[in-house]
Amino acid sequence: MAQVFYPSANTIARVTLMSLPIAIIVIVIAVRTASESDYVTGVNFAVDQPVEFSHEHHVAGLGIDCRYCHTSVEDSPFAGIPPTETCMTCHSQIWSDAPMLQPVRTSWETGQPLRWNRVHDLPDFAFFDHSIHIARGVGCVTCHGRVDQMPLMWKSQTLFMQWCLDCHRDPYPHIRPREAVFDMNWTPADNPEAQVALQAAHANIRTEGLTNCSACHR
């Protein structure tokens, strides 16, 4: 009977055994990287919508305040998606026969709401309230990115729990004075007065409960 194992089998066995842990490490890293990639989290991917609404045009181009459309953001958990009436307030007069806006007009005539696709969708087991974040000085930009530079809407943050906790553990670097919350361009000014204002805004936050499980899972 011929020999089953040639001498080279020793080398092959050693290399295989040694590369096993390396393979495991590579797989783990690959899976982690993939699961945090923009492709999986949806960050920086524009979401298809029934109407190609441009925040860039309406916010940066026309100077319309966030709250003109997202009316309930200051006093309810939900920021509010504007009803067709809000679009038609201007578009009954302006671009009133643009093909791009046909779904808006159809919705207005039939009473069937537009079906926007959600860009920022938290899992149902996470509780989130816009109003308290606004009241305590978290700017729109902090979570939603430079919306005034987005021709189509995309996520600028992962909305991972890790990301929420980064701020809940230490809110100070992420907050701004209340009057700057809706300001797209705001950056912390480098003067003592601004620092005092920030300190005051920070003093407004009760940090001790922010990392309790029940703060967000209730």
Next chain:
Amino acid sequence: MSPRTCARLILALVTLIAAGCRDMYEQPKGDPLESSSLFDNGMLARPLVEGVVPRGALRDHSPYYTGRDQNQLVVQAPVPVTHDLLKRGQERYNIFCAPCHNQNGDGQGMIVLRGFKMPPSFHDERMRAVPDGHIFDVITHGFGTMYPYAQRVPVADRWAIVAYIRALQLSQHATLDDVPPQVRQELIQRQNESVPPADSPLPSQFPPVEEVRDE
């Protein structure tokens, strides 16, 4: 273990893992404004049945909710006009009105520059003479090409906006004699030094508005 049992076990395991991954993300409950196949128009949120009054929210015929007193538009807003109310009115005006009416109320807002029908300036004689109730009424029900803002601006904010529009009107027709003495000094000083005015149209020492209105 037969291959068949083995395949079943693997399938069960995969199903369990897959189920454990996502099902709590999408729970069988409705998020605000989510769609639903339950109703004809696809909306989960239900509008109130017409004529329903939520408990404790009766919009009676008081001037505060209608801007009218026995069918006559109220001449003066039925709320105390304070500095805080004016600040609130300024903020709300700049959000909801300034796109068309412009920040100074002359009707040359950004949307008008883009082709919307120009509204009358708040500073012409007719608009200066209208009763407060008229402005409230227009915000609530719309006027001409202007859509109603009742869904977007709550009643308290509408009166704040009315008060602020009155302040805007005053600002374009005020003389130095209308300015309270302590602010007058500051203004004269500024004029002499030709210092540009502060960003806010309301100086911090803005006088109590009741005084201003009586003129």
